[in-house]
Amino acid sequence: MYCKCGKKAIIFRRYSGEKLCERCFNKSMIDRVKKVIRKYSLIEKNDRVCVAVSGGKDSLVLLHILKKLSEKYPFDLIALTIDEGIEGYRDKAIETVKRNCELLGIESRVYSFKKELGYPLDEIVKKDRELSSCSYCGVFRRYLLNKKTRELGCNKLAVGHNLDDEVQTILMNFLRGDLSRFGRTGPYYIYLNERFVPRIKPLREIPEKENVVYALSNNIEVEFSTCPYSGEAYRNNIREFLNKMELEQPTTKYSLLRSYDKIYSLLAKSLAKKLKYCEKCGEPTIGNVCKTCEFLEEL
Amino acid sequence: MITVKFLREDKEESIKYKENFKIDDVLKIFGYSSETAVVQRNGKINTEEETVKDNDEILIIPVVSGG
Ligand SMILES: [Zn+2]
Ligand SMILES: [Zn+2]
Numbered sequence: 001m002y003c004k005c006g007k008k009a010i011i012f013r014r015y016s017g018e019k020l021c022e023r024c025f026n027k028s029m030i031d032r033v034k035k036v037i038r039k040y041s042l043i044e045k046n047d048r049v050c051v052a053v054s055g056g057k058d059s060l061v062l063l064h065i066l067k068k069l070s071e072k073y074p075f076d077l078i079a080l081t082i083d084e085g086i087e088g089y090r091d092k093a094i095e096t097v098k099r100n101c102e103l104l105g106i107e108s109r110v111y112s113f114k115k116e117l118g119y120p121l122d123e124i125v126k127k128d129r130e131l132s133s134c135s136y137c138g139v140f141r142r143y144l145l146n147k148k149t150r151e152l153g154c155n156k157l158a159v160g161h162n163l164d165d166e167v168q169t170i171l172m173n174f175l176r177g178d179l180s181r182f183g184r185t186g187p188y189y190i191y192l193n194e195r196f197v198p199r200i201k202p203l204r205e206i207p208e209k210e211n212v213v214y215a216l217s218n219n220i221e222v223e224f225s226t227c228p229y230s231g232e233a234y235r236n237n238i239r240e241f242l243n244k245m246e247l248e249q250p251t252t253k254y255s256l257l258r259s260y261d262k263i264y265s266l267l268a269k270s271l272a273k274k275l276k277y278c279e280k281c282g283e284p285t286i287g288n289v290c291k292t293c294e295f296l297e298e299l
Numbered sequence: 300m301i302t303v304k305f306l307r308e309d310k311e312e313s314i315k316y317k318e319n320f321k322i323d324d325v326l327k328i329f330g331y332s333s334e335t336a337v338v339q340r341n342g343k344i345n346t347e348e349e350t351v352k353d354n355d356e357i358l359i360i361p362v363v364s365g366g
Contacts, residue, residue, distance in 0.1 A: 001346050001348050001349065009346055010343075010344040010345065010346065011344070011346060012333075012346040012347065012348055014333065019346070022344075164362075208362050208363070209333075209334065209337060209362045212337045212360060212362055213337055213344060216337065216339070216344055216360070217344060224306060224307055224360075225307060226363070239363070243332065243334040243335055246334050247332055247333070247334055
């Protein structure tokens with residue numbers, strides 16, 4: 001199987017019929033990210049962008065590609081890592097993040113659940129609690145990412161969500177009838193509140209598999225292990241279903257994303273909730289007290 | 300014989316070489332597909348459509364990882 005340029009193909013995109021060699025594939029990845037950023041004006045001149053970097057392939061591929069783009073278009077980059085406190089997993093990943101940042105010449109900041117909120121995840125897991133540990137972890141992580149991005153003087157928070165993450169989330173929220181969440185997976189951000197930093201997802205149209213191929217072919221050091229507490233059973237079922245459908249009909253994931261994006265432009269404004277400030281910590285929230293303060297009270 | 304390895308796992312499997320056997324067929328034996336795994340053959344990334352040769356070493360890298 002050969003690329004249009006004559007070299008041996010390393011990837012066959014069944015959804016488009018393209019066969020690409022290493023060089024053409026890498027170029028195509030950069031072009032696609034650039035296109036999404038331009039199409040939705042995700043990054044503008046002189047923006048200060050915090051990249052949420054976990055040490056996994058998606059966020060590190062994002063960091064490497066944004067670094068490349070920042071050499072041509074002037075915007076600043078900082079790598080922001082949340083240390084949830086998962087021994088034997090996140091500590092290793094943080095070292096990986098640091099080595100990548102050193103290599104790229106990017107400032108790396110790490111903030112921990114323990115220091116910022118009082119408990120590492122390893123402790124939260126052992127506590128008597130109502131929800132799954134992933135619920136606490138997700139709420140706390142998003143809280144710190146937003147707060148720290150703002151405190152670091154950045155005006156955008158870039159996250160590594162890929163096509164697979166996005167279509168899984170869209171379908172999950174739709175099937176659960178969770179319309180307020182359903183309205184939050186869009187390609188561009190809506191200004192909500194001055195303390196809520198816009199989140200951007202430049203890899204939103206890149207299939208997860210292609211992030212793996214990009215990381216391997218560019219020798220990016222990534223942490224391939226998975227979180228010991230992971231296991232969102234519902235998401236795993238949806239992922240399996242979508243992968244099965246994609247094998248039968250190789251445009252399934254893109255079609256789902258396109259359909260959603262059309263609906264999003266109609267629904268986003270009406271589904272977006274007005275934000276207030278948390279009575280306890282002052283961070284933006286829908287209710288009177290934010291989820292993080294509510295959870296911390298409970299723990 | 301074809302040697303099959305898995306990223307981050309110690310296990311190593313051998314399968315009998317067959318003519319016109321594709322990487323995609325190897326993936327299927329181990330419960331993977333072109334959507335769920337990336338494959339390196341003898342250290343290089345390959346498409347699933349590629350035919351396997353005798354004595355090849357296949358490394359299966361699951362797509363879902365990290366985060
Ligand atoms: Zn080429
Ligand atoms: Zn609060």
